[in-house]
């Protein structure tokens with residue numbers, strides 16, 4: 339294995355804090371996993387209904403905004419990936435309550451899922467809302483948005499596919515802009531070459547509300563794969 343790869347694998351974008359499952363989340367994980375869950379298996383690539391666009395959300399938290407978007411777009415496939423089990427349980431409960439048939443959920447590191455289970459040129463959109471900002475300088479390397487990861491996303495997106503990021507932490511917004519602007523094959527959809535107004539189809543997320551209460555701003559970025 340190449341040295342950079344060893345380093346990248348050692349540094350994950352999350353620390354697993356399993357937290358306690360509520361009874362409802364536990365019930366959802368055992369009962370609805372068969373309807374919505376996909377187990378991590380590097381030998382079993384995921385197949386989607388190719389007649390419809392597929393949208394991938396990484397780090398959906400408790401899943402409320404993910405489910406809201408999937409409900410609003412019944413003709414798209416939605417794949418959500420989250421490592422936090424209570425969040426996955428909450429998302430399954432919401433998917434079932436909304437009787438969705440266009441949603442799949444995974445509980446695993448999204449980087450490994452992308453590397454091993456998602457076909458190249460298959461995704462219409464990837465959205466990552468309020469990824470962990472890793473505020474401290476010595477932790478910045480844990481931020482999920484890094485040049486290698488963005489190159490991986492570019493491989494998985496279709497031509498004209500969109501990468502949508504949002505954050506409430508200005509230094510992370512600036513880092514995202516720098517990484518994406520330097521990335522090959524992406525064009526910024528912002529007319530000013532930086533951030534876009536919040537799109538109407540992005541619901542307020544749990545972390546965004548928390549940020550608002552702390553007086554944080556919000557920065558949305560959208561890039562299109564052009565090559």
Ligand SMILES: C[S@@+](CC[C@H](N)C(=O)[O-])C[C@H]1O[C@@H](n2cnc3c(N)ncnc32)[C@H](O)[C@@H]1O
Nearest residue numbers: 351352397398399420421447448468543544545
């Ligand atoms: C700050 S939270 C934001 C949650 C949600 N998007 C929101 O706005 O409310 C970031 C989430 O990303 C998840 N996460 C971080 N790295 C991940 C990875 N590599 N794969 C899957 N989920 C990840 C964390 O578990 C966490 O729930």
